[in-house]
Amino acid sequence: MASTRKEPPDLAALLRQKKAQEALAAKPRFIPKKERERLEAEKKAKEEEEERKRQQAARSSNTNGAFPNKQVSSAQPDRGIPTGPKAMRNPVNGDRPHRDDARNGQTNGSRQDRKRGRNDEEERKVELERMDEAELRAKYMGPVVNQSTFSAKKKRRRTAANKFNFDWDPDDDTSRPHDPIYAEQVQPLVRLGGYEMTDELIQRKAEAIRRGDPETGEERARQLLEQHERAKQRAERKNLGKHWSEKPLEEMKERDWRIFKENFGIATKGGLIPNPMRSWQESNLPRRLLDIVADVGYDEPTPIQRAAIPIAMQSRDLIGVAVTGSGKTAAFLLPLLVYISELPPLTEINKNDGPYALILAPTRELVQQIESEAKKFATPLGFTVVSIVGGHSLEEQAFALRNGAEIIVATPGRLVDCLERRLLVFSQCCYIIMDEADRMIDQGFEEPLTKILDALPVTNEKPDTEDAENPQLMSRYLGGKDRYRQTMMYTATMPPVVERIAKKYLRRPAIVTIGNAGEAVDTVEQRVEFVAGEDKRKKRLQEILNSGQFKPPIIVFVNIKRNCDMVARDIKGMGFSAVTLHGSKTQEQREAALASLRNGQTDILVATDLAGRGIDVPDVSLVVNFNMSSSIESYTHRIGRTGRAGKSGVAITFLGNEDNDVLYDLRQIISKSSISKVPEELRRHEAAQNKPQRGGTKKIDEGGFGGKGAGW
Known part of the structure; x- marks a missing residue:
């Protein structure tokens, strides 16, 4: 059998193999964590073994090799080499360290070495983990580029080095508070x-x-x-440096009056307007009337009273624009009483010629409220006040007028009925007040209002010239007993229709504006909640009432009359007493409902916008808009039922998708309040970003001028 010949190795193949091995060795090899820990443990064990062998060799050389030929004698003790600090501190048998001490020193040294080895091992582990993280980060996320070298500490240090220091050394203080020369x-x-x-x-x-x-x-x-x-x-x-409250009236300067008006939010327009009054004593009211004011409990005048009373006392026509609950009633009643006090008293001869003064208001409740307030001041002075409203028979009201009346308070609808039936004339009427004029226009009373104003005598009209601004000319008598007619209009807003009426019937009026017209008072905290659906709103209303945060009386507003009874029935089911107020109620039912709320017999009033204007229920702590009103003006008057007379109140409004048209105005009016916060949901709502473009809107009128079921 022939022997096989061995082929020599291929040189090129060997070179390729060697090159591949070198390339493989040059590549970084990823070692798993467990494998690294095993290799590290083996390396550590090998190092410890080598260290142990070195220590044993050192001990054996010290024991056998030190002084091998020296004989130890009893006379000369052996002074060995100290092995540590303990041998020097506690020498035993002269200067020789004890054997146990040497052994303890060697043990401590080895223990410290092992501890140092463990620390080094932990540091190596941390360094390896950091390197692994950096390798993985570079593999998957790429190399780190454009890395910032910014250091906030360095920047602060650089800035502080060049920053001017405002501090000063206390030793530089030149004041001497304890120096007797300066003290005296x-x-x-x-x-x-x-x-x-x-x-x-x-x-x-x-x-x-x-x-x-x-x-x-x-x-x-x-x-x-x-x-x-x-x-x-x-x-x-x-008197430089004194506040206006510290100065007597004759020392007040123009700057003081400007500060005074700014403090109370008073703005005036017109010619020859007198300065506001600072207190009741400076109002120029008769002493008897001031005593009545004190008896009623008016300690300090409100801003509208401070500005309007001095103007009205000069027989000027006036337009007062003020938020609801600002004390407008007394602002026009007190000058009215001063005016008619200077007229001849009513006798059998002139008692059938009509009243001296006429006050118009949009709702029956507001008329009766003005009548009640007017009687507080007029009755002690011997004047008669009669109200004419729907809901009572004309015969009954004619009987009330049989002996004449100096002041008549009426709603426009029923007053037109009395004029058409010849139950009343205005032959000697010379003082006209229109309260809540914008509300009367909103309720469709523009035509009746025009009829009433046209029925007034024209012989005592003021001239439409600069003479209408002259107090001396306007205060004089005409023909012995008559005086120029004085017309005043109070409103919360000034729509174009109201401006047109004012321009036609008022002569060179002074305009007084308190705060910003149309805005809510700052004493009312406004809250809004997006609650959709009647059932959820009733549940939320129950949570609010059961929270105990709000004490009665409480007013709940709805938009539709039939909802009043439904919501009131649900509130009674929650354990609270409730009454309703809307246009379908008779006058007796309305009066009884308001009386029970004011007397504390009932906790909650459920009402439509009928109770939104002018109704004064003391100490209302909470107003709930169960349904948001269709206009921001109605909303303003609704929440004005609380926070009156300087007291604080809360208004909570439930919102839904049907209220998108008023969300923008609602957001604006809440943002202007200093104690209210616009919720984030309302702030970001799409409908609250831009004011909606409205075309012709059809107003909903719930009634006419008089009788049962009329009005709101």
Whole structure:
């Protein structure tokens, strides 16, 4: 059998193999964590074994090799080499360390070595993990580029190095509060010649002048004292630095009045407008009327009263624009009583010629409220106040007018009925007040209002000239007993229709605006919640009422009359007493409902917008808009039922998709309140971003002018 010949290796193949091995060795090899830990443990064990062998070799060489030929004698003790600090501190048998001490020193040394080895091992593990994380991050996320080297600490250090330091050394303080010279210094009175002088210094200077100048010193000293006295009087007249509340009326300057108006939010327009009154004592009202004001409990006048009463006392026509609950009733009642007090009393001859003053209001409830307030002031003065509203028979109202009345308070619809049936004339009427004029226009009373104003006598109309701004001319009598007619209009907003009526029937009126017209008062905290559906709203209403945060009386507003009874029935089911107020109620039912709420017999009133204007129920803590009103003006008057007379209140409004048209205005009016916060849901709502473009909107009128079921 032939023997096989062995082929020599291929040189090219060997070179390729070697090159592949070198390339493989050059590549970084990824080692799993467990494998690295195993290799690290083996390496550590090998190092410990080598360290142990070195220590054993060192101990054996020290024991056998140190002084091999030296004989130890009992006379000369062996002084061995110390092995540690303990041998030097506690020598045993002279200077030789104890055997146990040496062994303990060696044990401690090995223990420290092992501890140092463990720390090094932990550091190596942390470093390996960090390297692995960096390798994986570079593999999957790429290399780190554009890495910022910004350091906030360095920047602060650089900035602080160049920043001016405002601190100062306390040693640099030049004041001397405990120095007796400064403590006893007399306050200067006048500034003369660029420096301040006191009475004492002036006397010293005058005396020095007399002694230094025997010839003319007396005259010069006298002139100096006179100049000082004049400067003192001039400084006292100016009263610089005093607040307006600390000054008497005759020392008030234009700047003081400007600050006064800004403090109370008073803005006026028109010619020859008098300054506001600061207190009741400065109002120029008769003493008897001021005593009645004190008895009623009006301690301080409200802003509208401060501004309007002095103007009305000068027989000026007036337009008062103020938020609801601002005290407008007393603002027009007090000047009215002063006006008619100067007219002849009603007798058998003139009692059938009609009243001296006429007050118009949009709703029966507001009329009766004005009548009640007017009787507080008018009855002690001997004047008669009669109200004419729907819901009562005309015969009954004619009977109330049989002896005449100086003041009549009426709704426009029923008053037109009385005029058409010849139950009333206005032959001597010379004082007209239209309260809540914008509300009367909204309720469709523009035509009845025009009829009433056209029925007034024209002989006492003011001229439409600058004479209408002259208090002396407008206060004089015409023909012995008559006076110029005075017309006043109070409103919360000024729509174009109201402006047209004011331009036609008022003569050069003074315009008083308190705050911003159409805005809610700052004493009402406005809250809104998006609650869809009647059932969810009733549940949420129950949670609010059961929370105990709000004490009665509470008013709940709805939009539709039939919802009043339904919501009231549900509230009674929750354990609360409730009454309703809407246009389908008779006058007796309306009066009974308001009386029960005011007397505390009922906790909650459920009403339509009929109760939104002018109704004054004291201490209403909460207003709930179960249904959001269709206009922002109605919303403003609704929430104005709380937070009245300077007290605080809360208004909670439930919103739904049907209220998109008013969300923008609602957001604006809440954002202007200083104590209310616009919720994020309303802020981001699409409908609240832009004001909606409205075409012609059809108003819903729930009634006419009088009778059962009329009005709101």
